[in-house]
Amino acid sequence: MSAISPTAAGPRWWNASGVVRLRREGAVAPILAFAVFFIVYVIINPSLLTRFQLQTAANLVVPLALVALAQLVIVLVGGIDISIGAIMSLANVVFAVQLETMPVPVAILLSVGTGLACGLFNGLLVAYGGLPAIAVTLASAFIFGSLAREVLDAPGGGVTTEIYLATSGELLPYVPVSLVWLAVIAVLLWLLLQRTALGRHIYGVGSNMESVRAAGLNAKLTKLLAFGLAGVLTSFGAMMLASSTVTGDPRSGDPYLLSSIAAVALAGAVFTGGRGSIIGTILAACTLGLIGNLLFFAGVNSYWQYVISALIIVAVVGLPVVWRKVAFRVKGIRS
Template sequence: MTATVTPPPAAPVTRAVAKRQGLVRLRREGAFAPAAAFVVFLIVYIIINPELLTRFQLQTAANLVVPLAFVALGQLLIVLVGGIDISIGAIMSLSNVVFAAQTELVPVPIAVLMGLATGLACGLFNGFLVSYGGLPAIAVTLASAFIFGSLAREVMDRPGGNITTEFHLATSGEAIPFVPVALVWLTLIAVLLWFILQRTALGRHIYGVGSNMDSIRAAGLNSRLTKLAAFGIAGVLTATGAIMLAGSTMTGDPRSGDPYLLSSIAAVALAGASFTGGRGSIIGTILAGITLGLIGNLLFFAGINSYWQYVISALIIVSVVGIPVVWRKVSFARKGARS
């Protein structure tokens, strides 16, 4: 009779181990850089404008940065599957004016659904041409940017709409003192997006399509459908940002999304996402979006022309993308010289 050997119980995952695993994941996804940039920026901002910590300033700042954070999350999804969306600003404009125009005709909940459906339709249009048509994402979205932008001007040729005060308070007011509602909505949707990307098969496929397409195909997974889903979800996120913007400004504007294209790309770059796909952080993208969204305010309080915000965003993209390339070349040159 042989004695059975009972294996020792697995060591429980302590809080310290879980914390280390979380830090490793953040480092791997590139979230440390935007987190550090956010902390430094926030300290500088408070020094220049201490009133940021007042209730009114917090609410105003939240309403300013939350739409950009949503659009940046949409851009992140496209980058994760190895693409880039040039039409994301036009999608935002079209969703914004569709929602604002429909508030004059139908109840607000239906108008919200129509705005979200507009973003979904735009995303699926791009995704179908990219995934099933085999066209480059940058070419498809560049062309669709003109289409969506023209449609936005057809829906509403000037700012307008009938956004109610109740909707404004529900999207841009305060949940409780010092807690802007806009941040609550952003947190809830960011958690849902995190769950999709980290805890579902679709999320694993999205990361896999961007990082190793051959492995995805070898495993018999539908990479085309995954890309289509990523574009569709990105469209919904962008439309959510457009609706939040309409709620804070209480109007629709056919050019409302124009400033968000460059800022969304800069936020994803600052968040450490790989533009070849497969690497990116939700929390890093949100923090980067908040940082970039407040740059204009910081420049204003510092007495600098706010148009420099676009220059700073462009420099961030060039720096984040270019510095690692230059560093690798320098390191390679040094190794060659030593050998």
């Protein structure tokens, strides 16, 4: 995307700092929500700052953050992926099962290839078949979920301690390896979306399809590649989950469908496409993951955990809307 030019509304340093971009992408609310929640969490449970708890929390939120980024890519082109949890399950068991007989690099390639193939399958039907994304991915969720159970019908696989340490251990004291992998993938995704033609096309397809077509760009190919990219990101989340739990599970991705959608909503993305923040999505995923963790340690029933998480999402998403309406009315009264 093109750089934001300075305006009279703010000095050059304000724009250069990236705050304007964060506000435009709706990332300010999830960033503030994460900061507030993190402080509250540490006050209630100071053990989070210990090495073990920090590593455990990182391994909990990183798979969700990666799958949420995958959902974000689909949302940017104006779609939604209901099959993302099933893709995660399939890539998870492919990775775990292949580790029993194949070298680690081969297992990684097969898992990534699985995610890519699933994404391209959805993308072909949506972009070139003209079918609604929600209908296509709802149907493919049953297909991919069934395939996952064919590959592995019960938790298992060949994930080793060495793989766990390489993906979910500590790089340095208080530096979980999983956060390092998340940072690397997030930076690469940011570069792809912000510094390449494909990234500009993805934002363009979601924000103004007619302008993209008028410019002679291939909107269908862009959607196809977006679904493929989402599949790859989902496979990364699947492998991180398999590594942190030291097992493959054909139902491992089920809880991540609604959580990924919730994280994208909490991050301020527009579901009609064209607007979304990588950092906002990651922090929203971390907030959701830590909420569940905190409520679990507080002994709150799992059913109430979902209710409380939903209320927090509504509050964070709804407060800016209420604030704008109040500000508009106050402005109208004064004028």
